Amino acid sequence: MIRFESVTKQFGRRKVLDEISFEIRKGEVFVIVGASGTGKSVTLKHMVRLLTPNAGRVMIDDVVINHAYGRELERVRERFGYLFQGGALLAWMNVFDNVALPLREKTRMGKDEIARKVRETLAMVGLENDGDKMPSEISGGMQKRAGLARAIVRDPEIVLYDEPTSGLDPVTARMIDQLIARLNRQIGITSVVVTHDLHSALTIGDRIAMLKNGKVAELSTPAEFRKSRNPAVREFLDAQFITPEAQEGGF
Amino acid sequence: MIVREPRQFPETTNSLQNLGRRCLVIIGETGRCGVLLAQSLWAARHLLVSRRMRRETVAQMYVAGIRSIPVITIVAVFTGMILALQTGLVLSRYNQEIYVGSGVMVTMLREMGPFMTGLILAACVGSSMAAQLGTMMVNDEIAALEIMSIDPVRFLMTPRMVAMLVMTPVLSFYTCMMGVLGGGVVAMTQLNLKWSQYMVNAMDFADIKDLYVGLFKSVIFGATIVTVACYEGFTTEQGAVGVGMATRRSVISAFLLILVLGYFVTRIFYN
Ligand SMILES: Nc1ncnc2c1ncn2[C@@H]1O[C@H](COP(=O)(O)OP(=O)(O)O)[C@@H](O)[C@H]1O
Ligand SMILES: [Mg+2]
Numbered sequence: 347m348i349r350f351e352s353v354t355k356q357f358g359r360r361k362v363l364d365e366i367s368f369e370i371r372k373g374e375v376f377v378i379v380g381a382s383g384t385g386k387s388v389t390l391k392h393m394v395r396l397l398t399p400n401a402g403r404v405m406i407d408d409v410v411i412n413h414a415y416g417r418e419l420e421r422v423r424e425r426f427g428y429l430f431q432g433g434a435l436l437a438w439m440n441v442f443d444n445v446a447l448p449l450r451e452k453t454r455m456g457k458d459e460i461a462r463k464v465r466e467t468l469a470m471v472g473l474e475n476d477g478d479k480m481p482s483e484i485s486g487g488m489q490k491r492a493g494l495a496r497a498i499v500r501d502p503e504i505v506l507y508d509e510p511t512s513g514l515d516p517v518t519a520r521m522i523d524q525l526i527a528r529l530n531r532q533i534g535i536t537s538v539v540v541t542h543d544l545h546s547a548l549t550i551g552d553r554i555a556m557l558k559n560g561k562v563a564e565l566s567t568p569a570e571f572r573k574s575r576n577p578a579v580r581e582f583l584d585a586q587f588i589t590p591e592a593q594e595g596g597f
Numbered sequence: 598m599i600v601r602e603p604r605q606f607p608e609t610t611n612s613l614q615n616l617g618r619r620c621l622v623i624i625g626e627t628g629r630c631g632v633l634l635a636q637s638l639w640a641a642r643h644l645l646v647s648r649r650m651r652r653e654t655v656a657q658m659y660v661a662g663i664r665s666i667p668v669i670t671i672v673a674v675f676t677g678m679i680l681a682l683q684t685g686l687v688l689s690r691y692n693q694e695i696y697v698g699s700g701v702m703v704t705m706l707r708e709m710g711p712f713m714t715g716l717i718l719a720a721c722v723g724s725s726m727a728a729q730l731g732t733m734m735v736n737d738e739i740a741a742l743e744i745m746s747i748d749p750v751r752f753l754m755t756p757r758m759v760a761m762l763v764m765t766p767v768l769s770f771y772t773c774m775m776g777v778l779g780g781g782v783v784a785m786t787q788l789n790l791k792w793s794q795y796m797v798n799a800m801d802f803a804d805i806k807d808l809y810v811g812l813f814k815s816v817i818f819g820a821t822i823v824t825v826a827c828y829e830g831f832t833t834e835q836g837a838v839g840v841g842m843a844t845r846r847s848v849i850s851a852f853l854l855i856l857v858l859g860y861f862v863t864r865i866f867y868n
Contacts, residue, residue, distance in 0.1 A: 357602055391740075396740050397602065420746040423744055428744045430737040434740065435738070436733075436738055436741075437738075448747075450649070451745065452745065452747070
């Protein structure tokens with residue numbers, strides 16, 4: 347569904363992505379892990395053409411998105427929801443208006459229909475009572491959840507999550523994990539999750555890719571990932587006290 | 598026009614190359630600002646259909662216009678007072694203080710009114726615009742709009758542009774009036790003129806052409822301020838530091854452009 351073909355991205359002299367190739371399949375939860383600054387967010391931004399590669403191409407089904415523009419790009423982007431690292435809510439609108447924005451601007455839905463849809467989506471992320479608060483009045487975790495509500499309010503096929511659980515308390519983090527899993531199982535949303543929280547990666551992921559030095563260092567299922575002998579992976583697992591022997595789901 | 602990565606230029610080895618590169622950068626930026634200006638004006642057609650956009654425009658008028666009135670009033674009154682005092686001192690040597698009104702009026706209408714308004718708006722409104730858009734850029738809010746296929750130029754820049762194009766002539770006219778008023782106070786208290794003498798002289802020399810050219814100039818300044826501020830905002834990089842730099846650059850560029858463009862407009866109309 348999303349295919350990277352030898353994508354290279356440079357900022358100045360620094361190669362952040364170095365000829366990486368992988369494919370994300372329809373309906374799966376694809377997790378990208380890696381240390382800070384390894385280009386996880388850059389990878390996500392390539393999928394919706396917020397950044398364009400210096401070489402190689404990014405395919406969304408049969409559209410080469412690094413050449414798409416105008417209506418074609420708009421149609422591709424319509425299929426995506428994007429949860430940004432900080433939530434990226436518009437500061438001068440309350441939570442309800444932020445979530446309603448894509449519906450108001452881009453659909454012909456009536457006022458009541460929009461209100462119903464927004465309330466429904468806010469309830470999914472546990473913010474049903476916070477619609478009238480401003481982004482500056484709510485905590486970082488709530489901002490992230492509101493950003494998630496905005497990302498999924500138009501029922502996208504694919505949702506890109508940029509560190510959905512970082513900076514959240516463990517309870518909320520597990521709630522977000524469950525939400526991602528539920529959206530995936532019930533509605534069949536393809537999910538790409540960037541995280542450095544390996545617990546959540548191992549729980550919700552169908553496949554895990556690890557980025558290191560601009561390359562995909564490892565691409566495997568959670569069970570294989572846990573047992574991997576790749577030193578980069580081991581280092582990452584050990585840092586979060588995850589051993590190969592641990593049982594599925596029990597940390 | 599919205600960029601989220603540094604532009605690349607080949608390395609330079611000597612100062613001549615460096616100068617050439619700088620020129621190219623400036624030409625490129627001027628061109629991109631021109632395109633941005635054109636895009637924002639073209640997007641103004643959506644004002645006819647979008648209620649949200651009209652509401653936002655009115656809100657921006659309030660921000661740009663009403664909120665800067667206190668500062669503008671003070672600056673305008675004192676500009677007029679200084680003008681009256683300086684011309685009055687010279688004129689009084691020849692016992693011609695009676696003409697002080699015309700001096701203040703013509704200077705305010707032709708130059709000082711639009712000029713002072715432009716500088717104040719660049720400093721108050723332009724800088725905060727650049728800072729706001731820069732912050733939105735850094736927080737991925739602009740990217741979020743793009744993902745939702747909401748054009749940031751139409752959504753953010755056009756309301757600000759239209760608001761400014763409406764408010765600058767109004768504020769410029771207000772500045773002129775306040776300046777003439779301030780001049781009158783000096784004329785009465787320091788030059789021993791009667792209010793009526795001052796005003797009659799001022800109105801005698803008030804030319805409708807001066808007014809129109811001044812207002813035209815202020816519209817140009819308004820467009821310049823918004824274009825520069827939005828360009829700097831939309832090209833902000835590197836987090837909070839970048840926001841600071843964008844703000845600073847927007848104020849400096851707007852000041853310089855107001856001076857230079859002001860001169861050229863004057864040259865076109867007074868020859
Ligand atoms: N717009 C940009 N301009 C310049 N450098 C960038 C830009 N975006 C990301 N980078 C650089 O690319 C690298 C990877 O960034 P990022 O993908 O955000 O890391 P992370 O894996 O933590 O999400 C960083 O070193 C960052 O400095
Ligand atoms: Mg990141």
